[in-house]
Amino acid sequence: MSAPEPLHPHSHLFQVRHPEWAANATIYEVNLRQFSPEGTFRAFAEHLPRLAAMGVSIVWLMPVHPIGEVNRKGTLGSQYAVRDYLGVNPEFGTLDDLRHLVQKAHALGLKVLLDWVANHTSWDNPLVAQHPEWYQHDARGQLVPPVPDWTDVVAFDYAQPGLRRYMTDALLYWVREADIDGYRCDVAGLVPTDFWDEARLELDEVKPLFMLAEWDELYPSGGLSWAEFNSDTKLLERAFNMTFGLRLHYLLDHIAEDKNALSDIDIYLAAERAKYPPSVYLMHFTSNHDVNSWDGTEYERLGPMALPFAVLTVLLPGMPLVYTGQEAALNKRLAFFDRDPVDWQEYPLQDFYTRLLQLKRRHPALRNGDPTSRFLRLETAPELYGFLRRKDAAAVLCVVNAAPAERTLVLPELAAGTWLDVFSEQQLELRAGDVVAIPAQGWRVLEQAP
CATH class of the missing domain: 2.60.40.1180 (Golgi alpha-mannosidase II)
Incomplete structure (x- = not known):
């Protein structure tokens, strides 16, 4: 019998309960705009049986809302410049099309997460005119982006109770109207943790959700430096089931350049164990939409170690992520603000990922968050x-x-x-x-x- 690990000194802080189905789950990120020539919910839904057979448990849809036009980047704009939190981007289809996708996913045993951008909106979101007090302003009274380079969006001010109520109601809307199973929350650490804690309580009254934070409390995110970084564990205590494993991602990029640094993985795992009890989920990956478009494909960054490191991200403790096109051995940076459909080429790595993800799904030693599973x-x-x-x-x-x-x-x-x-x-x-x-x-x- 495997002996359980000693109780972590901060275990009592982590109150989030994971659904049983998440214990052997893998997540797949869907870039709808680039997934098919049509770029629609309906076209993507045809791939759901293939993804289920590959061993995927959760599909995360990049933002599905209408996109701002003022200060838009590129031809189609960033999906993270939200113009209407209660609307569906006509580029992708209708609300009924989204419901069809979710229903088909559920019939296959898959869960669906929506990408949620709570920190900022497009300049032409009606909330800017209706509630200017909900936004941050500089000394001259001008709206400001959350990060200087994000010129197509403006930042919210979560000191405003009205904004908190609106955003919670918007989150509740999609659970009730589309029966989604949770959210991936963009730059979650830039939004006050107490907002997420309170919203989670209301969301779980409708149905138990799975919440993923784009953040890593082991590593700074959102363009922050270590000096600005608050290295606590609060996001994972009451609000989120999982955060990004950004530190491991950057470490693998480093090891690809310095093969002698492989043992640094041990240092990373020790830091993770010191900070979190085994019940905490971190998400590991070799690519995602930001990494692919801005840092390069896994083949650019990792070279011949792209697939060996994909093996590590699936089999090390944590939940693995597969990004749109990885099973096609996608070796180009997808355009972020324009149409750039994936060339699937008969899915040359479908078998590679299927063997790994199905092993993850079936094997008791690989269950997420299991304190009785030993790592040697x-x-x-x-x-x-x-x-x-x-x-x-x-x-x-x-x-x-x-x-x-x-x-x-x-x-x-x-x-x-x-x-x-x-x-x-x-x-x-x-x-x-x-x-x-x-x-x-x-x-x-x-x-x-x-």
Whole structure:
């Protein structure tokens, strides 16, 4: 039997309850504008059976609201410049089309999150004229963007009770009208935590939701420096089920340039464990809409380690994210403000992600937030990173190789037993001291069933 970890000293602070279905969940980010030639809810809905078969549990839709025209960037504007919180962007379809998508997802056992931009609006959102007191102003009385470069939006002032009531009602509207299952909340740390805490209470009275914050309390977000960063844990205590694992994302980018830094993953995991109890969810990824468009594709940033690091983001503790087009081996930066549909090319990485996500879905040692699942680091050469995750008699062994040549792993006694190679489907009888080959800039993933 796996012994539970000692109780974390701050466990009592974390009161968010995760739905049971989230324990083995994977999330998929949907860039509707670029997902299909049509760029609509209906066109995307046709892909839902494929995503469900791939092992996806949650689909996160980038913002679905009408987009501002004043100070718009590009031809179509940013989906994060919201002109109407209660409307549907006609570029994507109608409210009924969105309802159809959600219903089809639910029939397949999938959950749907809407992207929510609570921190700012477009300049021509009617709220600017109706409630100018709800917005931040500079010393000259002018509206201000939350970040200087975000010239197409203006920032709210959450000291205003009327704004808080309006925003909570808008969040409730989509749960009631479209039966969504939660929200991904844009730059959540720029909005006061007590707003999210209070809104969550009202939302959960309608139905239990899953809430994802675009923030990382282990790492600054939203353009902030460490000096400005409030490194508390409040977002995950009462409001959010999960935040972004930004620190691991940036660490993997760094390791791609310095292969000798692989062991820094241990430092990251130790910092995560020191700050959070095992019940806390962090989301890990090699790409998302911001990373792809502004920092580059995973192939630009990670080079030959793009797929090995994708393996790590699925199998390390945390919930994995797959972004639109990754299963197509998308190797271009998608335009952010204009149409730029993905070329799916028969989904060359569909099988790669299916093997990983289905393993995540079925294996007891990989459940999110499980304090009785053990993480055991394997002793490896510097170019390798290996670990074993065990739950009772079930285990998963993962090793990635950053070297440009094959390397070997000498198995410790705890890895002895009968294993199935998840990618080759070969059954292996392994003993302590056996040597396992790890392909150049590749990986091995072995499964031990209970």
